[in-house]
Amino acid sequence: MGSGAWLGFGLTWASATSHHSKQDMKPLEGKVGLVAGVANKRSIAWAIAQAWHEAGAELVFTYQGDRLKGNVEQLAGTFGEDTLMVPCDVSSDEEIDRAFDAIRERHDKLDLLLHSIAFAPKEALESDFIQTSREAFRVAHDVSAYSLVALSRAAAPMMSQGGSILAMSYYGAEKVVPHYNVMGVAKASLEASTRYLAADLGPKQIRVNCISAGPVNTLAARGISGFSAMLKHYEAHAPLKRNVVPEELGATGLFLASDGAAAITGQVIYVDSGYQIMGMYQ
Ligand code: NAD
Secondary structure (H helix, E strand, O other): OOHHHHHHHHHHHHHHOOOOOOOOOOOOOOOEEEEEOOOOOOOHHHHHHHHHHHOOOEEEEEEOOHHHHHHHHHHHHHHOOOOEEEEOOOOOHHHHHHHHHHHHHHOOOOOEEEEOOOOOOHHHHOOOHHHOOHHHHHHHHHHHHHHHHHHHHHHHHHOEOEEEEEEEEOHHHOOOOOOOHHHHHHHHHHHHHHHHHHHHHHHHOEEEEEEEEOOOOOOOHHHOOOHHHHHHHHHHHOOOOOOOOHHHHHHHHHHHHOHHHOOOOOOEEEEOOOHHHOOOOO
16 A cells, blocks of 8 residues: 555645645645744754744744844745744734734745743742742743734634644643742643643644653753753753753644644653653662
8 A cells, every 4th residue: 555545635735735745745844834932043943943844834033022033034034035023022912913914014924833932030039939929920932922812813823734832841731840930820721721722722723732852952941040950950850861852842843833743632651761751760
């Protein structure tokens, strides 16, 4: 039996475009993706954006504010001078509306959305969780979890041919990780939001998943006290005895965006050198 027969409609992207042979066709060719969360070249969003770009997707970038504009222009500019980059502070409904107005001016559809955004006030990541103020709790959930709901609601009407929405989570959502504090609680909300969004958007063939990444040395990670100890801890105790590298997050991000993951939705996929399976350290 030819592989196409049992893989069924998963391969229609290859057969639908007659002027390309199956070998030439890149997995995300013809797709338009929105990437939210590039701050600099170490950002996980940048690793996933590179994988999506190399797979043939056309990308749009949002950035948090003028402070990061230059960085994003420098990075995303390497994908072509006309790459669309729009400011979008996700704590503002008006900025989200304006960003999507700008995106709709350029593109009549969207296939992919990457949400790679988190924030909690620094003091909430230093003391005990019990000390979390009402305001720090609100901000962490607003920026790190609610924003996935808001961006998905704005993106979904543009995903008329189905789509893939991807958010970044961390193990602190399900177990206590020292100093991760309110960010862990916000990640639990992000992961639950992923499931509810997956149920809402499933009938439109829009999939929503999270990657739960092992620690990666980024700007956001440096805000967590004891972060370098975390890297050492994973190296010592994860089954693979090493930390993940951003390219591996890019590869999983590409898989989840591709037709290979066409029946995967509402899931949290661990890309953490296996750390999450351990119940007691060896
Ligand atoms: P990063 O600092 O490069 O990215 C965080 C991004 O969030 C930045 O681009 C920042 O501008 C953006 N952001 C924060 N507040 C925002 C707001 N109000 N509006 C718009 N954007 C805002 O760090 P990163 O590690 O690449 O983080 C990306 C995602 O990956 C986050 O969700 C983070 O929690 C998650 N994650 C990171 C790790 C890690 O170890 N680095 C592990 C697991 C999950």
